[in-house]
Amino acid sequence: MKFTLPPLPYAFDALEPYLDAETMEIHYTKHHQAYLDKFNAVVGKCEELESKSPEDMLRDLHNLPIEESDKMIIKNQGGGFVNHNIYWQSMGPAREVNQKLVEEINGVFGSVESFKDSFTKMSVSHFASGWGWLVRDKDGKLKAYTLPNQDSPLTLGHEPIFCVDVWEHAYYLKYRNKRQEFVEEWWKALKLL
Numbered sequence: 683m684k685f686t687l688p689p690l691p692y693a694f695d696a697l698e699p700y701l702d703a704e705t706m707e708i709h710y711t712k713h714h715q716a717y718l719d720k721f722n723a724v725v726g727k728c729e730e731l732e733s734k735s736p737e738d739m740l741r742d743l744h745n746l747p748i749e750e751s752d753k754m755i756i757k758n759q760g761g762g763f764v765n766h767n768i769y770w771q772s773m774g775p776a777r778e779v780n781q782k783l784v785e786e787i788n789g790v791f792g793s794v795e796s797f798k799d800s801f802t803k804m805s806v807s808h809f810a811s812g813w814g815w816l817v818r819d820k821d822g823k824l825k826a827y828t829l830p831n832q833d834s835p836l837t838l839g840h841e842p843i844f845c846v847d848v849w850e851h852a853y854y855l856k857y858r859n860k861r862q863e864f865v866e867e868w869w870k871a872l873k874l875l
């Protein structure tokens with residue numbers, strides 16, 4: 683196996699009550715692992731990908747010297763692998779507020795509160811599966827948007843800051859169909875703001 687799951691930086695129950703332990707365990711050990719396994723399978727058969735990081739594969743997705751069907755697997759499974767790594771890392775049981783980011787958000791979005799409101803609305807109303815993202819664009823400007831499926835901001839030339847997973851597997855055990863409630867509680871697990 684070429685790539686391995688980075689260890690979760692906290693226990694499965696560390697983000698209770700916002701993200702419940704059962705969801706965390708299944709999400710990390712089953713869903714995240716499944717993306718990684720399928721990603722590793724395609725990386726293992728494409729010599730052209732040797733020495734490239736998963737992030738670089740997503741950045742260069744359209745120019746990778748491999749078949750289109752394999753690019754699709756990198757996009758979906760490699761995207762799933764990398765997106766979840768960012769998701770776990772941006773949360774934690776202890777706040778590590780990034781004051782510089784707070785000031786930037788105040789400047790771009792008016793206030794952290796209004797940013798959170800619009801980010802929540804955007805992520806809740808995203809049609810079907812996907813992610814809400816805060817990124818830096820090519821000019822270093824903050825941008826918030828959603829992307830479908832496991833599409834990565836890296837493929838757009840953007841650098842991810844944090845993300846929320848709005849696939850149903852991220853919340854349905856605890857929140858059932860209530861994506862809004864999940865996103866509102868997820869803010870309390872995000873350590874950066």
Ligand code: MN3
Nearest residue numbers: 713847849852
């Ligand atoms: Mn997920």
